[in-house]
Amino acid sequence: MLVMEHQTGRMQYEAAELNILKNEYEKLxxxxxxxxxxxxxxxxxxxxxxxxxxxxxNIHPFGDGNGRIARLLEKWFLAExxxxxxxxGNQGIPAHEKVRxxxxxxxx
Numbered sequence: 824m825l826v827m828e829h830q831t832g833r834m835q836y837e838a839a840e841l842n843i844l845k846n847e848y849e850k851l852x853x854x855x856x857x858x859x860x861x862x863x864x865x866x867x868x869x870x871x872x873x874x875x876x877x878x879x880x881n882i883h884p885f886g887d888g889n890g891r892i893a894r895l896l897e898k899w900f901l902a903e904x905x906x907x908x909x910x911x912g913n914q915g916i917p918a919h920e921k922v923r924x925x926x927x928x929x930x931x
Contacts, residue, residue: 839882847882851875855896859903868904872897 828834839847858871879893 839884844882844884848884851878851882854878855900859900863904865905868901872900872904875900 855875858875863871876893876897879896880889883889885892
């Protein structure tokens with residue numbers, strides 16, 4: 824698939840060819856499964872979230888919405904990894920217990 828520039832008509836991006844698309848897509852999901860179950864530092868979590876986003880956009884498996892899906896997948900990975908604990912030295916406190924609202928409604 825070719826992605827064209829709307830104003831100039833020039834090619835912006837050429838996605839993976841159909842004959843390798845399925846294989847690349849399956850490899851990405853196997854890698855994501857491995858990464859989700861791997862212990863990693865906060866820096867590694869953000870690195871691999873960006874890696875997943877980039878890999879999905881490079882594979883470009885859909886006719887439309889690849890960027891939206893890549894961003895969603897990146898955010899899902901961050902939420903999945905950061906919901907357990909955030910960063911080293913946090914004594915295993917789940918992330919949702921660390922986040923407090925900036926303001927609370929009156930009477931609460």
